[in-house]
Amino acid sequence: MENFDNLHCPICGSELIDAEMEGEVEGEKVYYNGLYCAACEDVQATAIQDYNEEQANRKYRRRHGLLTPDSIRHIREYLGEDPQELSRILGFPDDYWTFWESGTMPTRAQSNLIRLLRRRSNYALLKAIYAATIVKQQLRRRAPDLEDGVDVMMMYNEDDMVDIGF
Ligand SMILES: [Zn+2]
Numbered sequence: 034m035e036n037f038d039n040l041h042c043p044i045c046g047s048e049l050i051d052a053e054m055e056g057e058v059e060g061e062k063v064y065y066n067g068l069y070c071a072a073c074e075d076v077q078a079t080a081i082q083d084y085n086e087e088q089a090n091r092k093y094r095r096r097h098g099l100l101t102p103d104s105i106r107h108i109r110e111y112l113g114e115d116p117q118e119l120s121r122i123l124g125f126p127d128d129y130w131t132f133w134e135s136g137t138m139p140t141r142a143q144s145n146l147i148r149l150l151r152r153r154s155n156y157a158l159l160k161a162i163y164a165a166t167i168v169k170q171q172l173r174r175r176a177p178d179l180e181d182g183v184d185v186m187m188m189y190n191e192d193d194m195v196d197i198g199f
Pocket of ligand 1: 046071
């Protein structure tokens with residue numbers, strides 16, 4: 034709530050009221066704890082509107098098990114990986130990870146995939162699968178006549194291999 038000076042309205046300076054509010058996210062009704070300036074009534078400050086929108090958004094994400102931009106950013110920082118690379122490892126277009134961190138709502142399937150990355154062994158496996166597909170593409174480019182059925186094995190830890198068949 035760093036946008037508000039001790040919970041005072043940025044327009045008129047009145048003390049803000051903490052209230053249960055009703056909003057809509059993705060066509061669905063949500064109730065959330067928002068802020069309201071009684072003096073400004075219908076014309077609430079943009080910062081208050083943004084704050085309320087974010088609260089409604091968080092409520093919706095919690096309800097549907099969707100990750101927040103913050104938790105998505107934390108996973109990237111934990112892995113120390115670049116956002117484009119993470120998009121590719123999961124099989125999405127390059128800019129998806131950045132979109133999620135900037136507030137684009139991930140689907141439940143996308144959220145679950147991102148969650149898998151919280152475990153380093155999952156990250157290593159997905160990265161190896163991605164690396165194997167790149168190797169496969171490079172081999173195919175170098176040897177267009179290569180027979181189908183040639184396996185590309187990628188080591189991703191001591192015990193496991195990723196097997197990408199042609
Ligand atoms: Zn006000």
